[in-house]
Amino acid sequence: MLGKSDGLRRLYGHMRHPGASALAAMLLLHPHMTLSRLLLLLTLSLYTLARFKVDKEDYSYIRQQMIHKKDEIADMIASSGQQEQLTFTEVWHKSFSYEQ
Numbered sequence: 001m002l003g004k005s006d007g008l009r010r011l012y013g014h015m016r017h018p019g020a021s022a023l024a025a026m027l028l029l030h031p032h033m034t035l036s037r038l039l040l041l042l043t044l045s046l047y048t049l050a051r052f053k054v055d056k057e058d059y060s061y062i063r064q065q066m067i068h069k070k071d072e073i074a075d076m077i078a079s080s081g082q083q084e085q086l087t088f089t090e091v092w093h094k095s096f097s098y099e100q
Helices: 006-014 018-029 035-051 056-080 088-096
Strands: none
Touching (some): 006 056, 018 035
């Protein structure tokens, strides 16, 4: 985590394995729920709930990052002008590229 901000390191210290939440969401979205998937979903959910200790300072950091990204995307859309109509996906990908 070298080179990452203090806020991000703090957030990751309080939020264990965000991928577990994503996997649980995918299990919920799948139309066919087997018993093994249900057990995995329950295990992931309990683990996440037990280890999730995000506080107000972490929420503040997340909010600040979301506002920054929203402003960055709005500036990118405004600078694209009338000649080039960018789709949301194109703007999103450009906002995450490091070639700016």
